[in-house]
Amino acid sequence: MKIVAVVNQKGGVAKTTTTANLGACLAARGYRTLLIDLDPQANLTLGLGIEWYALECSLNHVLLDPDEVPLKNILHQIADLPLYLAPGHLDLAHAEAMLMPRPDSAYRLRNSLEDLFKEETFDWVFIDCPPSLGTLTQNAIVASSHLLIPTEPKFYAFAGMDTLNKMIVGLTKGLRFRIELLGVLLTMYERGTRLHQTIAEEIRERFGDKVFQTVIYKNVRLSESEVEGMPIILFDRRATGAQNYEQLAEEILNRATG
Ligand SMILES: Nc1ncnc2c1ncn2[C@@H]1O[C@H](COP(=O)(O)OP(=O)(O)O)[C@@H](O)[C@H]1O
Numbered sequence: 001m002k003i004v005a006v007v008n009q010k011g012g013v014a015k016t017t018t019t020a021n022l023g024a025c026l027a028a029r030g031y032r033t034l035l036i037d038l039d040p041q042a043n044l045t046l047g048l049g050i051e052w053y054a055l056e057c058s059l060n061h062v063l064l065d066p067d068e069v070p071l072k073n074i075l076h077q078i079a080d081l082p083l084y085l086a087p088g089h090l091d092l093a094h095a096e097a098m099l100m101p102r103p104d105s106a107y108r109l110r111n112s113l114e115d116l117f118k119e120e121t122f123d124w125v126f127i128d129c130p131p132s133l134g135t136l137t138q139n140a141i142v143a144s145s146h147l148l149i150p151t152e153p154k155f156y157a158f159a160g161m162d163t164l165n166k167m168i169v170g171l172t173k174g175l176r177f178r179i180e181l182l183g184v185l186l187t188m189y190e191r192g193t194r195l196h197q198t199i200a201e202e203i204r205e206r207f208g209d210k211v212f213q214t215v216i217y218k219n220v221r222l223s224e225s226e227v228e229g230m231p232i233i234l235f236d237r238r239a240t241g242a243q244n245y246e247q248l249a250e251e252i253l254n255r256a257t258g
């Protein structure tokens with residue numbers, strides 16, 4: 001089992017899109033996959049067709065009171081795939097504020113996952129993080145074995161990764177656990193854009209083979225599938241976005257086994 005935090009402190013770099021679509025591609029290949037929506041914007045939840053505002057229980061309840069609401073109780077199966085979602089909610093922001101003063105505030109998700117894994121097994125877990133480096137993101141990092149960092153090929157996105165690297169180093173040092181970089185993913189790539197090419201090259205130079213060979217091209221079908229509340233492979237299998245995420249799944253599986 002790999003537990004992967006999908007992180008970047010910048011918003012709009014395709015963290016949520018990557019979580020939903022990579023997860024669906026792996027599930028479609030038969031891997032039991034769990035997606036966790038740790039963002040108070042709950043875009044992952046809505047994008048998978050679940051109306052967070054109508055839910056009785058969501059991740060905020062699990063974080064605040066795991067004895068009352070264990071993680072297992074809030075899972076939703078997506079389509080007919082072995083794909084499960086722990087839904088987010090606007091109140092995650094409130095949960096974060098409530099947790100902050102507690103000494104175990106960064107360990108809440110990890111503890112809940114450990115309880116879940118006593119009863120359920122998954123091949124892959126992906127955690128969609130908010131665009132910040134606060135307590136919620138720390139929960140994701142503490143719970144994860146790997147990091148996946150999506151980034152636009154833009155200069156400011158690149159600068160954000162520097163901060164992220166520093167935070168990862170800091171957290172890893174303080175907590176004495178190992179977390180591996182699964183990979184850096186170039187998203188929203190525009191064909192024939194010189195600037196994108198230049199920055200992509202810089203990122204490859206800096207992160208070497210940690211940058212996925214697969215690039216996610218800009219493709220409006222990805223946004224449309226999100227609005228329709230389903231992963232792109234179920235919405236338009238032939239779209240570039242669907243093919244890109246299929247290829248990413250393939251690359252990740254090859255890396256994991258090879
Ligand atoms: N490859 C892409 N091409 C076009 N639009 C994309 C692509 N990836 C994501 N988007 C859109 O860009 C917006 C931001 O993506 P999102 O995954 O929500 O980013 P984040 O979670 O990092 O904030 C969303 O509206 C999404 O549908």
Ligand SMILES: [Mg+2]
Nearest residue numbers: 015016039043
């Ligand atoms: Mg998001």
